[in-house]
Amino acid sequence: MVSQALLLLLGTATTLASELSFPPPTTLASNGYANWGAGTWPPASVGVPLVPQTADSEILSLISQIDPARMEHTIRTLVNFGTRHTASTTTSLTRGIGAARKWLLKEMQEYAKPANGMIKVSMPCYFQPAEPENGLPIGVDICNVQAEIKGTVDPNRTIVYTGHYDSRRINGSDYENDAPGADDNASAVSIALEMVRILGLSVAKNQPAASIIISAVAGEEQGLYGSTFLANTLKNASVNVEADFNNDIVGTGSNAPFNKLNQHTIRIFSGGTDILDLPEATIDEIITTGYQDDTPSRNLARFIQEVNAGAAHTTEMEVAILYKTDRFDRGGDHEPFLEVGFPAVRFTESNENFFHQHQDPREENGVVFGDNIEFVDFDYTARVGKVNMLGMLSMANAPDLPKNFTYVPLYGFLASDEQAPVASLDNVVMFNWNTEPKDPLLDHFEIVWRSMSSQQWTHTLDVGTVSTATLDISRDNAVFGLRAVGKDGKKSPAVLALPDSF
Template identity: 70%
Template sequence: MKSLRSCTSLVFTAFFIPRQGSYASSDYSPTFGSNGFANWGAGTWPPSSVGAPLVPQPTDPETLALLTQLDPVRIQSTIQTLVNFGTRHTASDTTSRTRGIGAARNWLLSEITELAKPSNGLMNVSMPCYLQEAQPSSGMPIAADVCNVQVEIKGAVDSNRTYVYTGHYDSRRLNNSNNVDDAPGADDNASAVAIALEMVRILAPVVAKNPPAASIIIAAVAGEEQGLYGSNFLAQTLKNASVNVQGNFNDDIVGSGSNAPFDPQNQHTIRIFGAGTDYLTLPAEIITEIITTGYQDDTPSRHLGRYVQEVNAGAANTTDMDVALIYKPDRFHRGGDHESFLKAGFPGIRFTEPQEDFYHQHQDPRTQDGVIYGDEIDYVDFNYTARVGRVNLLSLWSIANAPATPSNFTYDVSIGFLASSLTTPADYLENIIKLYWNTEPLDPLLDYYEIWTHMLNVGTQNTIRLPISKDNAVFGLRAVGKNGKKSPATYALAVESEYFGS
């Protein structure tokens, strides 16, 4: 087992609070980072005594046992089957039983239906379609049906709260309009579809006895390469139905971490891309407030990525993976199906291997000047893909059994700030913060709320006053369940205390 780096420095910003008195130089000893260098830029005041230092939330033994069932052999078989369809271009053949997008989606529907049988009907398998008109400029030379193959697991406690896994099953060549010639699409993106099938297989007998608290959708979507068609169809369908989608986990290109000249550590690393304020579907004045109050790095998508980091850190001996959260919506000048959810107003993150191999991506299969090109199965590491699957299954199952992310987290702009008049109470002028949040309707899964970045149990109340300067810290709020599982955090917006009452 490799040595796993602590991810808490990536996830949380520690609370600090100034103390009275001066400090001699001998009082200060620098801390040291994982690279061995001193953190000379760290503040010189001691950490706050408010709350306890963060430790990753542990995972229950039952969930850990599920993770060990990800089977690299089955992943290889799924990828090989999809590659064998020759091309899975969204506008490719739909009449053949052995070639083209039609054969691929029919096989997926049959395979997933069979895998879902142990759920005793609690997994609803479907293949919704719509007719996409021709868009030659984006790679759709003709009109074609766009069909998603998906499984829905209804939540037993809050069925409207939903988490969605997506991986696209279409493929492409250099010429994105070529809907005839071979486009194997092994890494991009049969690898993610193989994870989807494994999660359906593993969860089917589990949900028959113990459905998740919130709903889960696992979807193989089409049309990603030509315009995110399938994921947009799914996201908009959910939005139009007023479904409370609290997270999209989109896997795209998750087949290898070991291509030279990569560091061996990359075999045990998965990147997550988390979008910032550019993808928030909020009024401009709210986004401006988020930026000016220092919460631009605390969007729902980035909190979703931090959630994955934290639960993975608590189960790293089983996942055998590190999670690197990248503060970007996607890679350089690239995009993916999570964008469809972001644009619909839902949090979404993208999982992608640590460093892509462009010789074997979006390429026509060929040997040219001694170089082999093409997204063939030879370049997929099935053990790596299985490890990525463990991180996804861990995150998806844990979050669906945790309480919902709290809402309307705010702080009072009058307290811990400049006086507004001669009658401003003296205790308002201290370097403090007063926080408020919604507690209604009561979440039946809730045990208590937790203020972080340090862990501070604040019970089930809807407000607290803390001796911490809001200049020096960012504040998050999350819900902790009776089963110990914790929700992702939410960020605070400044409003007057009358919003919730003083």
């Protein structure tokens, strides 16, 4: 039992700390442990604390229409095709990847009908020669099934959703035997179809400002073929792809350890400077300044996490950002987008179960192996779908990303000679950016910043519609970004400042 004297001493110490304006007591994270990584420094003297942006009632209404029962129907139908191996049969009406893609095309076309032609459904294909070393023993047609919605304000600015519909066994070359692929990756395809269905009913009245492509891609398990085809097609057409939301293995949060938090958490993998399609000197500068955690993909992940936080009462999910392109020694359909310079992230369930991935369906000594439908939680997948749809619609209806956001290296720095202006010696940071051509959705810009130890933006400063700003904070102590704010309050992802010499 704690003595009265000790309680009195503790109370006195707390009072003294308050009177002397010491830092506030250590805060606790949701798990009850000390939130020691957040810190309270540098002092929050610039801007105001950032409050997560909230979605409007229209977007919340749309994401609330995601139906777990319909998603179960999609997953069950795809599993019932037996195998969807990239080289499986294309002549059967009931088995193989050919039957699967015909069914997906028919479903998307049906869901797009209420849009009165505003959703274009297609199945672009190309011939992929055999690559036995990758598990493709014969040459095949790689066909993506996708829906495209043209934006009303800037149709070239495009947000992409990808999820592969092929499946595999332990032997990646086995294209004849069953490979259910319920979680990997019929789960993500069910999200794609639900988004097309819901937007098909709404887009005729409320078309997004930017374009949206929702694609079920093929050939992921053998070589990311379909996503590479899509990313290269968009790159060659000079499409301004500002995000690829790639989903792969998003079927359950119920894997061991059985924790309720797993059932309401989705991981987002986001790459660093290793995947940037930028000149080497620019990447070196980003690394030198310690801004390697602020690549476009990681700022995309921050954006998704923030808008989800503002609508968590509807999504019933939290987003965990991982600072890596993918899991250990793994890959996915977001990588071809990264390779051509497009921001891209990967959504994957909170804790994977390898008994049910790339396994031959069987039971051994009471242990069930195989990616079977009984191991998919349709409510969980529906919640993941809400996070995706929320992020995509929020981004598509926000202003375009700010352009040419830079800082002045010699402002707030050492003097090069005695003639250096006195003002340039203040330990501050000066930013410049483009304001023309003006985005019709734009209301103002805001600078966001956070301490070097924080993963998410913590403060924001409204800088109006000017093209320059000076902040009274050392750039050594914080990370800065700029984002555009629309007339309706929707905000773009933040962009990182590069030195104005780049």
